Amino acid sequence: MLAYTAKMNAAAARRALAAAERRERRMARRADTRADGWRSAIERKVPQKAAAGIEAAFSKAFALLFESGSGLIERSCRSGEMSALYSVRDSAVDLGSGGAELRRLFGGICRSNLRVTALTSVEGLALGALGIGLPDIVIFLAVLLRGVYSTAMGYGFDCASRREKFFVLKLMQAALSSGEERRRLGAEIDALMIDCPEPDEALFKKQMEAAASAFAMDMLAVKFIQGLPLIGVIGGAANPVYYRRIAGYAELKYRQRYLRGKLNASRAKAAAVPVRDAGIDPGLGGTAHEKLL
Numbered sequence: 001m002l003a004y005t006a007k008m009n010a011a012a013a014r015r016a017l018a019a020a021e022r023r024e025r026r027m028a029r030r031a032d033t034r035a036d037g038w039r040s041a042i043e044r045k046v047p048q049k050a051a052a053g054i055e056a057a058f059s060k061a062f063a064l065l066f067e068s069g070s071g072l073i074e075r076s077c078r079s080g081e082m083s084a085l086y087s088v089r090d091s092a093v094d095l096g097s098g099g100a101e102l103r104r105l106f107g108g109i110c111r112s113n114l115r116v117t118a119l120t121s122v123e124g125l126a127l128g129a130l131g132i133g134l135p136d137i138v139i140f141l142a143v144l145l146r147g148v149y150s151t152a153m154g155y156g157f158d159c160a161s162r163r164e165k166f167f168v169l170k171l172m173q174a175a176l177s178s179g180e181e182r183r184r185l186g187a188e189i190d191a192l193m194i195d196c197p198e199p200d201e202a203l204f205k206k207q208m209e210a211a212a213s214a215f216a217m218d219m220l221a222v223k224f225i226q227g228l229p230l231i232g233v234i235g236g237a238a239n240p241v242y243y244r245r246i247a248g249y250a251e252l253k254y255r256q257r258y259l260r261g262k263l264n265a266s267r268a269k270a271a272a273v274p275v276r277d278a279g280i281d282p283g284l285g286g287t288a289h290e291k292l293l
Contacts, residue, residue, distance in 0.1 A: 005095070010266040012099035016106075017259040024186070024252055031178040054137075055216040061138045062212040065145055066165060073146050082153035090156060093262075109154040109251060112147075140239055141215075147243065148172070148250045155258040166199045166207055167192055168250070173211040175249035176218045193257045218242075 065073065089108065093101040148168055149159045157164060170192065174185035199207070219242065 006266060006269070009094065009096070010263060012102055013259050013262045013266070016099060016102050017256060017263065020252055020256050020259065024256075027249065027252070028178075028182055028186075031182060034178070051220060054220055055213070057137045058141075058212045058216040058219075059209065061141050062208050062215075064138065065141055066169070066208055073142060073149060082150065083158075086154060086156045089154075105154075106255065109151055112150055112154070140242075144172075144243055144246060147247045151247065151251045151254050155254045157254065157257070161198075162204055163196050163198050166204055167196055169204075169207045169211045171250045171253055172246055173207075173214045175246040176214045189253055190256075193253075193260060 085108075089101070089105045093105060095101075145168075148171070152159050152164065152168070159165060159168060167189070170185065170189055174182060174189060177185055
């Protein structure tokens, strides 16, 4: 019975992984064909000083959140509760047969992201109506980071280490990319799923700057508009759009990482030689070595 359940679970994980990979390809196609003509037109009109200010604001916000405020965000995610919830859901996946428990796991994480999307909508519209753009960057990134950390914890990954934060930064950069750069970053993320060494301080800062630059370049127009009185609400309305885009990509890659881990564990377990196949009667008790003597 246990062998049958394990076989069914592995088949369900393979189907879920294939579906996630198809979804990733659809997201990449949308990123390649996204109509950004209006944004490019606005960016050309943004004063150089304002553009430099927005880029500096993103750089400072990333440094603040990843070097000083990350612990606060992790605590706001109630990491202890999230870890306990993951253990329950993951055990249910192992004990179930088929994809029902996997769908419950995925659904719980996606519903959590929907609630945070609503929060970014309220926050962005409120500050946009007041013509507040730059201070919103820290708030938006903090909410976004909380969502990504919650997703990671929902799939059993703790974001307290520099290694995991490096992975998160790579995800955030890739989510805003397109074309060949997106494919390159996606391949790097897939490699990090297999082996994610601890980055040194220089490499970590370089990745943090790359993510901050990606955000500054992609969100330049909307943050400039958000800083204008009266019409700033238009820029603020972009917050939930960006949140869904980035958090959705992060959830997808963490889902793939979780499923690949399940499949690797299943293959490793299947490769182990059963006791009965080794010519040992498992019902006699004692160690395998004792039975061979």
